[in-house]
Amino acid sequence: MRLMEARTIRAWHSIRLTDAEVDVLRQGGIYPSSLDTIRSRFAAQAAAGAFSQEVADRLFADKQ
Numbered sequence: 001m002r003l004m005e006a007r008t009i010r011a012w013h014s015i016r017l018t019d020a021e022v023d024v025l026r027q028g029g030i031y032p033s034s035l036d037t038i039r040s041r042f043a044a045q046a047a048a049g050a051f052s053q054e055v056a057d058r059l060f061a062d063k064q
Helices: 002-006 019-028 035-047 053-063
Strands: none
Touching: 019 035, 035 053
């Protein structure tokens, strides 16, 4: 419980997935979210031009 009090928990609803993210899930299956997978999602969005790497880094920093 202490960890839960110290961390922000965010969830993604499936309708918020990009087409590329849906393709990844179709190829690799559904998996539990982790800091590594979240970081990968932000990096992929930055690479796709959805937002800058600076924004991706800030979003990730907010998760830790």
